[in-house]
Amino acid sequence: MHYSDLVSQIKAKQSFLCVGLDIDEQKLPHHLKGTPNGVVDFAKAIIEATQPYAVSYKVNTAFFEARGVKGWEQLAEIIGLLNKHSGAPTFNIADAKRGDIGNTSNEYAKAFFEALPFDAITVAPYMGSDSISPFLKYPGKWAISLALTSNQGALDFQMQQLANGKFLFEEVLATTATWGTTENLMFVAGATRAEHIAKVRAAVPNHFLLVPGVGAQGGSLADVWNYGANENVGLLVNASRSILYASSGTDFAEAASIEAQLLQQEMAGYLAQMG
Amino acid sequence: MHYSDLVSQIKAKQSFLCVGLDIDEQKLPHHLKGTPNGVVDFAKAIIEATQPYAVSYKVNTAFFEARGVKGWEQLAEIIGLLNKHSGAPTFNIADAKRGDIGNTSNEYAKAFFEALPFDAITVAPYMGSDSISPFLKYPGKWAISLALTSNQGALDFQMQQLANGKFLFEEVLATTATWGTTENLMFVAGATRAEHIAKVRAAVPNHFLLVPGVGAQGGSLADVWNYGANENVGLLVNASRSILYASSGTDFAEAASIEAQLLQQEMAGYLAQMG
Numbered sequence: 001m002h003y004s005d006l007v008s009q010i011k012a013k014q015s016f017l018c019v020g021l022d023i024d025e026q027k028l029p030h031h032l033k034g035t036p037n038g039v040v041d042f043a044k045a046i047i048e049a050t051q052p053y054a055v056s057y058k059v060n061t062a063f064f065e066a067r068g069v070k071g072w073e074q075l076a077e078i079i080g081l082l083n084k085h086s087g088a089p090t091f092n093i094a095d096a097k098r099g100d101i102g103n104t105s106n107e108y109a110k111a112f113f114e115a116l117p118f119d120a121i122t123v124a125p126y127m128g129s130d131s132i133s134p135f136l137k138y139p140g141k142w143a144i145s146l147a148l149t150s151n152q153g154a155l156d157f158q159m160q161q162l163a164n165g166k167f168l169f170e171e172v173l174a175t176t177a178t179w180g181t182t183e184n185l186m187f188v189a190g191a192t193r194a195e196h197i198a199k200v201r202a203a204v205p206n207h208f209l210l211v212p213g214v215g216a217q218g219g220s221l222a223d224v225w226n227y228g229a230n231e232n233v234g235l236l237v238n239a240s241r242s243i244l245y246a247s248s249g250t251d252f253a254e255a256a257s258i259e260a261q262l263l264q265q266e267m268a269g270y271l272a273q274m275g
Numbered sequence: 276m277h278y279s280d281l282v283s284q285i286k287a288k289q290s291f292l293c294v295g296l297d298i299d300e301q302k303l304p305h306h307l308k309g310t311p312n313g314v315v316d317f318a319k320a321i322i323e324a325t326q327p328y329a330v331s332y333k334v335n336t337a338f339f340e341a342r343g344v345k346g347w348e349q350l351a352e353i354i355g356l357l358n359k360h361s362g363a364p365t366f367n368i369a370d371a372k373r374g375d376i377g378n379t380s381n382e383y384a385k386a387f388f389e390a391l392p393f394d395a396i397t398v399a400p401y402m403g404s405d406s407i408s409p410f411l412k413y414p415g416k417w418a419i420s421l422a423l424t425s426n427q428g429a430l431d432f433q434m435q436q437l438a439n440g441k442f443l444f445e446e447v448l449a450t451t452a453t454w455g456t457t458e459n460l461m462f463v464a465g466a467t468r469a470e471h472i473a474k475v476r477a478a479v480p481n482h483f484l485l486v487p488g489v490g491a492q493g494g495s496l497a498d499v500w501n502y503g504a505n506e507n508v509g510l511l512v513n514a515s516r517s518i519l520y521a522s523s524g525t526d527f528a529e530a531a532s533i534e535a536q537l538l539q540q541e542m543a544g545y546l547a548q549m550g
Contacts, residue, residue: 022379062375062382068390072347099399100337100372101426104297107337115343124374124399126421128428146401151376153403156450160443163436168443175431 001091001119002140003183006208007232009055009088014268016233017260018056018093018210020240021046021078022063027245029252039067042252043078046244049253051087053264056236058093058210059118079116091236093144093210094118102130109134113141120144122188122210125172129179136180143185145176148200150190150213169196173203182206189228191219191237197227201234208234214263215242221263225270233271239263276366276394277415278458281483282507284330284363289543291508292535293331293368293485295515296321296353297338302520304527314342317527318353321519324528326362328539331511333368333485334393354391366511368419368485369393377405384409388416395419397463397485400447404454411455418460420451423475425465425488444471448478457481464503466494466512472502476509483509489538490517496538500545508546514538 001009010016023039032038047057059078064071082092098108098121105123112121113135120142123132135143148158148169158169166174173187189200191213200209209228213219214237221237228235239259247255276284285291298314307313322332334353339346357367373383373396380398387396388410395417398407410418423433423444433444441449448462464475466488475484484503488494489512496512503510514534522530 024382060375060379060382062373062379062386065386066382066390068386069344069347069351071386071390072344076344095375097373097375097399097402098337100335100370101424101428104335104337107299107335107341111337111340111343111346115341115346124372124401126399126401126432127372127424127426128431128433130426130428132428149376149402151402151405153376153405153407156403157401157443157447158403160446161438163438163440165438168432168435171435172432 194223215239324532469498490514
């Protein structure tokens with residue numbers, strides 16, 4: 001999906017919501033737990049219930065890899081569902097945090113852009129340019145580099161101050177931005193440090209930011225909007241657990257739909273301010 | 276595998292060689308290319324041919340993920356082969372470069388320590404403590420954190436100087452070492468910057484180092500030994516392409532065996548110096 005199409009979808013749905021499919025088999029609704037296709041049935045129902053309100057889905061690969069070959073089969077089924085659901089096209093992200101030397105990152109790009117046809121993959125920047133560049137060679141596909149994450153461990157290295165006066169995450173933003181464009185590169189900026197989103201936005205004024213941490217992790221959507229929006233919105237805000245597990249009963253999809261709609265309505269309010 | 280068992284294997288085989296199974300379907304010997312079980316047949320022959328000379332195997336997950344579900348099935352078959360081959364037990368590494376927020380790293384640990392029973396997994400440190408700690412809770416299992424890698428991109432962030440005077444990779448070593456012990460944590464130190472291996476060794480005198488970059492990437496085994504060995508050897512040196520693709524003919528396994536033996540003999544020479 002190209003930049004202009006993503007912005008169009010955001011305007012059409014009045015939403016910059018990304019629904020995170022971090023599907024934990026143990027947390028499935030009671031009637032689906034332990035059934036042969038429970039994970040995929042759950043994903044299908046969540047996608048159908050939330051797609052009027054979401055422009056993006058983010059599939060956390062770890063939760064599938066934990067189930068071995070069966071999990072990888074589920075991942076293949078779910079990207080199939082995401083690419084074929086009845087609503088408008090969505091921006092589908094493999095949240096995989098990959099990154100390795102160039103010849104290996106090439107293989108990861110094949111994995112998540114070809115074998116599993118996602119629109120984007122999250123990548124870890126520690127190994128530098130050749131670990132990210134292979135993901136930037138596919139027209140219409142995106143790398144989403146970690147910059148400042150939403151977890152406690154973000155303080156360990158990302159917030160280290162460099163000799164040049166910057167925090168490491170600011171250096172990562174400034175340097176990584178030179179390897180791609182606003183059309184193939186986004187950055188992860190966690191909502192649990194909303195005041196730092198302003199620093200992220202200052203470093204990369206024109207890039208989209210993928211913002212996890214709203215919902216179960218405690219971040220505020222209002223803060224994310226205030227500190228992070230740019231003239232083309234420039235935000236995809238992810239919520240996972242608060243939507244997926246809104247109910248553990250047979251009404252889980254309806255409950256997920258309501259949670260997604262609440263976020264979408266708040267987003268529509270902010271978008272209306274832009275005019 | 277516990278630390279003492281790994282050291283015993285190194286002494287018994289007079290080798291600290293790790294064979295990297297970065298299996299690229301396009302590089303298979305002609306008679307295996309395109310056959311239904313070519314990848315696994317190739318891996319099986321390489322493992323049998325090299326296990327007298329190798330104490331460790333490192334499976335690069337990217338090369339399997341690039342083949343989708345089929346690749347993940349091959350990965351499952353190969354860890355099965357590694358855990359059951361006819362030689363002494365080997366230290367089997369998933370070279371997966373994973374790392375995410377705590378609840379997600381938990382799932383990656385399940386993926387590579389339970390669903391696929393590897394002894395160790397490589398992890399990326401950018402997200403900090405909670406991204407690595409979940410891998411340290413399994414007795415006899417190991418996290419191998421990136422520190423200083425063998426690629427050009429290592430210069431971008433790993434070699435950034437911090438306000439405290441250290442390079443980032445030195446900070447990563449010092450901080451990450453506090454999260455685990457020499458019994459569950461190793462570090463990646465690339466052989467293509469041998470002079471920097473001395474800095475790595477100074478920061479973590481007692482930990483094992485996993486050293487890629489010897490062979491196709493151009494690093495020198497003598498330098499690695501001189502700068503990196505400690506009193507318990509403390510090194511696993513990886514070679515991948517130079518062994519796997521030593522011949523593209525039907526003699527590929529014999530050629531791989533010869534390459535592995537050459538490295539083992541050089542290693543035995545260094546080990547003899549230790550007495």
